[in-house]
Amino acid sequence: MNECLWQPSVEQVQGAQITQLQKQVERDTGVQFADFSAFHRWTVENSAEFWSMVWDDTGVIGSKGDGPVLRDGERFPGAQWFPESRLNFAENLLWQDDQRIALVGRLEAGHRRTMTYRELRAEVARVSGTMRAMGVREGDRVAGYLPNIIETVVAMLATTSIGAIWSSCSPDFGMAGARDRFSQIAPKWLFAVDGYRYNGKWVDTRERVAALAASLPSLEQLVMIAVDDSPCVAEERQLSGGPCVLWESLGTRSSGSVEFLRLSFNHPLYIMYSSGTTGTPKCIVHGAGGTLLQHKKEHVYHTGLTASDVLFYFTTCGWMMWNWLVSGLATGATLVLYEGSPFGRRGRILPDLIDEEQIAIFGVGAKYIDSLERTSVRPRQTHDLKSLRTILSTGSPLNRHSYEFIYRDFKADVCLSSISGGTDIISCFVLGNPALPVYNGEIQCLGLGMGVDIWNEQGESVRGGKGELVCTKPFPSAPIGFWNDDGDEKYRASYFSRFEQIWAHGDFGEITEQGGVIIHGRSDATLNPGGVRIGTAEIYRQVEKIETIVDSVVIGQQFQGDERVILFVAMEDGVVLDDALVLQIKNAIRDGATPRHVPAKIIAVPAIPRTISGKVVELAVKQIVHNQTISNRDALANPEALDYFAHLEALQN
Numbered sequence: 001m002n003e004c005l006w007q008p009s010v011e012q013v014q015g016a017q018i019t020q021l022q023k024q025v026e027r028d029t030g031v032q033f034a035d036f037s038a039f040h041r042w043t044v045e046n047s048a049e050f051w052s053m054v055w056d057d058t059g060v061i062g063s064k065g066d067g068p069v070l071r072d073g074e075r076f077p078g079a080q081w082f083p084e085s086r087l088n089f090a091e092n093l094l095w096q097d098d099q100r101i102a103l104v105g106r107l108e109a110g111h112r113r114t115m116t117y118r119e120l121r122a123e124v125a126r127v128s129g130t131m132r133a134m135g136v137r138e139g140d141r142v143a144g145y146l147p148n149i150i151e152t153v154v155a156m157l158a159t160t161s162i163g164a165i166w167s168s169c170s171p172d173f174g175m176a177g178a179r180d181r182f183s184q185i186a187p188k189w190l191f192a193v194d195g196y197r198y199n200g201k202w203v204d205t206r207e208r209v210a211a212l213a214a215s216l217p218s219l220e221q222l223v224m225i226a227v228d229d230s231p232c233v234a235e236e237r238q239l240s241g242g243p244c245v246l247w248e249s250l251g252t253r254s255s256g257s258v259e260f261l262r263l264s265f266n267h268p269l270y271i272m273y274s275s276g277t278t279g280t281p282k283c284i285v286h287g288a289g290g291t292l293l294q295h296k297k298e299h300v301y302h303t304g305l306t307a308s309d310v311l312f313y314f315t316t317c318g319w320m321m322w323n324w325l326v327s328g329l330a331t332g333a334t335l336v337l338y339e340g341s342p343f344g345r346r347g348r349i350l351p352d353l354i355d356e357e358q359i360a361i362f363g364v365g366a367k368y369i370d371s372l373e374r375t376s377v378r379p380r381q382t383h384d385l386k387s388l389r390t391i392l393s394t395g396s397p398l399n400r401h402s403y404e405f406i407y408r409d410f411k412a413d414v415c416l417s418s419i420s421g422g423t424d425i426i427s428c429f430v431l432g433n434p435a436l437p438v439y440n441g442e443i444q445c446l447g448l449g450m451g452v453d454i455w456n457e458q459g460e461s462v463r464g465g466k467g468e469l470v471c472t473k474p475f476p477s478a479p480i481g482f483w484n485d486d487g488d489e490k491y492r493a494s495y496f497s498r499f500e501q502i503w504a505h506g507d508f509g510e511i512t513e514q515g516g517v518i519i520h521g522r523s524d525a526t527l528n529p530g531g532v533r534i535g536t537a538e539i540y541r542q543v544e545k546i547e548t549i550v551d552s553v554v555i556g557q558q559f560q561g562d563e564r565v566i567l568f569v570a571m572e573d574g575v576v577l578d579d580a581l582v583l584q585i586k587n588a589i590r591d592g593a594t595p596r597h598v599p600a601k602i603i604a605v606p607a608i609p610r611t612i613s614g615k616v617v618e619l620a621v622k623q624i625v626h627n628q629t630i631s632n633r634d635a636l637a638n639p640e641a642l643d644y645f646a647h648l649e650a651l652q653n
Contacts, residue, residue: 001439001512001513001514002400002439002440002442002512002516003439003440004440005403005404005407005416005437005438005439005440006412006413006414006415006416006437006438007437007438008415008434008435008436008437012434012435013435016304016433016434016435017300017301017304017306018301018302018304018433018434018435018448019435021053021057021301021448022036022039024053024057025039025042025050025053028053029042035515036433036436036445036515037515039448040445040446040448043448043449044450044451044473047070047073047449047451047474047475048068048069048070048073049069050448050449051069051070051081051082051449051476052064052069054293054296054297054449055082055293057300058293058296058297058300058330058331060087060092060292060293060296061087061091061092061095062085062086062087062088062091062092062262063085063086063087063262064082064084064085065082065083065084065085065086066084067083067084068083069081069082070474071083073474075474075501076473076478076496076501076502076503077474077478077481077488077491077492077495077496079474080266081265081266081289081290081474082265082289082476083264083265085264085289086262086263086264087262087263087265087288087289087292088160088161088163088260088261088262088263088288089160089269089288089291089292090124090157090158090160090161090260091161091258091260091262092292092330093157093326093329093330094117094120094121094124094157094161094258094329095330095332096117096332097117097118097121098116098117098118099116099117099118100116100117100332101114101115101116101117101334102116102117102119102120102329102334102335103115103120103153103334103335103337104310104334104335104336104337104357105149105150105228105337105339106336106337106338106339106353106357107197107227107228107229107338107339107340108197108199108338108339108340108341108344108349109197109229109340111228111229113150113228115150120153120154120157121258123154124154124158124161124258125257125258126250126251126252127154127155127158127250127251128157128158128159128161128162128258128259129251129259130251131158131159131162131164131189131250132162132259133251134220134221135188136159136162136164136188137162137163137164138162138163138164138261138263139163139164139165139268140162140164140165140187140188140189141164141165141167141185141186141187141188141218141271142155142159142164142165142166142167142187142188142189142190142191143167143168143182143185143187143189143190143191143216144156144166144167144168144169144190144191144192144317145168145169145170145171145173145178145182145190145191145192145205145209145212146168146170146171146192146193146225146317147171147193147196147227147316147317148170148315148316148317148322148337148338148339149193149225149227149228149337149339150337151191151225151247152168152191152317152337153326153329153335153337155191155223156168159189160269161258161259161260161261162261163261163263163267164188165185165269165270165271165285166269166270166271167181167182167185167187167270167271167272167273168318168322169181169182169273169317169318170316170317170318170319170612171192171193171195171203171205171208172196172198172203172316172637173318173612173634173635174208174634175208175211175212175215175634176634177634177635178212178634179212179215179216180280180281180634181273181281181283182212182216183215183216184281184283184484185271185483186216186217187216187218187219188218188220189219189220189221189222189223190212190213190216190219190221190222190223191223191225191247192205192209192212192213192222192223192225193205193209193224193225193226193227193230194206194209194224194225194226194227194230194232195227195230195231195232196227196339197227197229197339197340198340198341199340199341199343199344200344202230202231204232206232209222209224220243221243221245222243222244222245223244223245223246223250224244224245224247225246225247226247227339263288264289265287265288265289265290265476266287266289266290267287267288267289268285268286268287268288268480269286269287269288270285270286270291270426271283271285271286271483272284272286272320272323272423272426273318273423274423274424275611275615275617275635281635282490282494283482283483283484284423284424284479284482284483285479285480285481285482285483286426286479286480287476287477287480289476290475290476290477290478291323291327291426291427291477292327292330293476293477294425294426294475294476294477295324295327295330295426295427296327296330296331297448297449298324298427298428298431298447299311299328299330299331299333300331301448302417302428302431302432302433302434302447303361303390303392303417303431303432303434304361304389304390304415304434305328305331305333306331306332306333307331307332307333309331309333309334309360309361310333310334310335310336310357310358310360310361310387311325311328311333311334311335311336311360311361311363312325312335312336312338312353312354312357312359312361312363313325313363313364313392314338314342314350314363314364314365315363315613316612316613318612318613319423319612319613320422320423321363321394321613323426324426324427325337325363334357336353336357336359338350338353342364342368343371343375346375346377347372347375347376347377348377348382350362350364350368351377351379351382351385352383354379354383354385354388355383355385355387358387359387359388360387360388360389360390361389361390361392362388362390362391362392363391363392363393364391364392364393365393365394365395365396365613365614366393366394366395366396366397366398366399366402366418367395367396367610367614368614369393369398369402369405369406370399370401370402370544372405373401373402373409374547374550378409379409379410379411380408380409380410380411380412381409385410385411388411388414389414389415389434390414390415390416390417390432390434391406391410391411391414391415391416391417392417392418392419392432393416393417393418393419394418394419394420394421394428395614395615396537396614396615396616397418397420397518397519397520397521397537397540397541398418398441399441399537399540399541399544400440400441400541401541401544401545402544403416403438403440403441415432415434415438416438417431417432417438417443417444418431418442418443418444419431419443420443420517420519421447422505424479424494424495424505425475425477425478425479426477427447428447429446429447429450429469429471429505429507430443430445430446430447430452430469430517430519431443431444431445431447432444432445433445437514439512439514439516441518441541442512442514442517442518443516443517443519444516445515445516445517446511446515446517449475450471450473450475451471451472451473451475452469452470452471452517453469453470453471453472453511454467454468454469454470454509454510454511455467455468455470455499455502456468459499459502462510463513464510464511464512464513465510466508466509466510466520466533466535467508467509467510468498468504468505468507468508468523469504469505469506469507469509469519469523470499470502470503470505471502471503471505472502472503478503479491482494504523506522506523506524507519507521507523508520508521508522508523508526508533508535509535519535519537520535520536520537520538521535521536521537521538521540521618522536522618522619524619525555525618525619525622527554527556527563527565528556528563529556529562529564529565529600530562530596534565534596534597536554536618538593538597539554539565539567539589539593539599540552540554541592541593542588542589542591542592542593542597543567543569543585543588543589545588545592546585546588547572548572548575548581549569549570549571549585550570550571550572551569551570551607551608551616552567552568552608553567553568553608553609553616553617553618553621554566554567554568554599555568555618555621555622555625556622557600557622557625557626557651558626559600559651564599564600564601565597565598565599565600566599566600566601566603566625566651567585567599567602567603568602568603568604568605568608568621568645569585569602569603569604569605570604570605570606570607570608571604576604577602577603577604582602585602586598586599586602601650601651603648603650603651605641605644605645606641606644607638607640607641607644609621609636609638609639609641609642610636610637610638611635611636611637612635612636614637617636620636620642621642621645624642624645624646625646625648625651627646627647630642
C-alpha cells in the first residue's frame, strides 16, 4: 500500500458535500454503504436514479420532464438521458443576479479586472442581443480564437444562451492549426483578439486573425477584442473582404435581461478537438445537459466547491479545463481567469494569486508542479495559503515525487486531487474526494455514476493489475458524436472498437487495493518489449527524480522484429549526457520499476515536443522515428522540437 500523505478530519468528512449525498441516498433507499466503493457501486448500478438525484440536489434550472431519466440504457452508444427535459446551459451559469464577484481577470503584467454576476448578465445580454439581431440562430457555430479573459466567458455564454454552438482554441495555435479546426465546423461568427502577452513578450495576432477569417468562407462576422494591456490600436475595418467590428460596438448596455432558449438535453453545446498531432483534429460534439450535469457533480461532490469559494485553474481556451472551470459559475463561485506565463514573477505568480485572490481550489497541470519543484519557489515558506484547501492536477499522470513536493514544500494540510478524463468526455473518469485520504501516486477514487473498470486484453476485470481503462455503462457526458461523421463511424471506431458496447478510453492503468487509481500512460503509446506491456508513466516517474533532466519522452521503436524502449531526455543547460549519467538513469529505472523498463538507448535532445496544453506527444515522436508524416504541427507548442527526431543515426543500430 502506498503511503498516506493526507487524511481528512472527522469534521471534514462529515461536512463534505459528497458525504451528505451518500447519507441522503441511504435515507432514501434504506441501503447502508460500508465505504465509498460500495456507494460508488450503487451509483453505477442505479444510474438513472443517481443522475436524477444530482439534477435535483444541485438545482439544475429547467424542466426534467415526466418521462424516464434514461431510455435505451442498454445501448452504448445510443442511450438517451433525460429525453423529455428542456434546459439552457447559460441560464444555469447565470442564475445569480447580484453584486457578488463572478469573474476576476488577471494578466501576466499585473492588470486586474473584476465583473459581478449582475454585470456579467448585462454583458451577456448586450452581446447575445446583437448576435440575435444579426441573425445568429440555434445550431449556428460560433468560434473563439481567444485567450483566457473575461470577454471569452461572455462570448461563450452569449452564444449558448441563443442555442448556438461554441468552439474555441487559444491564439497560441498557429493560423493553420486554428483553420484546421474551425474550417470543419463552418462558423458563422468569429471572436478574436489583437494579441496576447506571454513570458513578458507581446504577440500581435492581427495578421494571423485576418488570414484565419479569410480562410473561413462560412464567416459572416468577425469581432475583434483588445486585451486590456494591448499596445495595439483597435480599429473597425474590412478584413479580407469580410466585416469586422469591435467588441465595444456590439449593441448598448442593457438591464441584464437575457433571453435563454431552452432546448433538449442533448442539444449541442461545445465542439471540442482532439490534439490533431497525428492527423486532422477530430471535432467532438458535447451536449448541454450532459456537460452541465457532469460538471456540477464533479464541482460540488468531488471537489467540494461552494458559492463562497474562489476557483482557479491554469488553462488555455484550447483545453477542456477551460470549459470545466467556467462551469463553476453554476455553483455560484468566483472564478479567477489568468492569462500569461505560469512562471512570471520568478515563478511566484500563481502562488501569489492564491493569497491575493483567496483561492480555495487551485488547479494546474502535472507538468507545472514538476517544473515548480525545479525552481527555488517553496510556497509553504513564502506564502500564507490560508484560503487554500484543494490542489487539482491533470494533463498527465502526477508522479510520486510531485505528491511529496506538494506536502513538503507547498502546503501540508491540503487535499491533493489528481484527476483524469479528457476532452473526449469533457470531464473525468477518476478524480478527487475531499472525504477520502490521499495516497502517494494515486488518484483518490472513481467518479460517481461512472462505470469505470480496468480490463485485460480478454475483456476481464482485473484488480491489482494493469490494463485498459474502460467504462462499462452509459454516462450523460459521453459525446453526442463527431461533427460531420455520417453513421457515427469515426465515433464508434474511436471508443467502441476494442470492446462491444464498452467505452475504451485509451488509458493504461490500475485500480489499487484501497480503491484509488494509477494511470500508467496512454494505452496507444504503451510499450511492448518482448510482448510485455509497459506504461510510459512508469518510466517517467523514475526519470523525473533526476534533477539534471528537464524533460523526457519515451517511445517504442520497431527493431529487428521486436520493440525496444527508447528514452529521449532534455538536459539542464551545461549538463552533458555522459556514460555515467546514462548508467544512473538506467539504474534508477531498474530499481524503481523493473529491468524490462530499462531503455535500450538513452538519447539527449534539445527539447521535448509538447502540445499547447502541455502534453508530451509520444505518438508524434514515434511516427517521426519510424519515418511517418506528421500532418499537423500547429497543434504543438514547440513544433520545431520534432525535427531532431528524424533520421537519428543512433537509432540505426
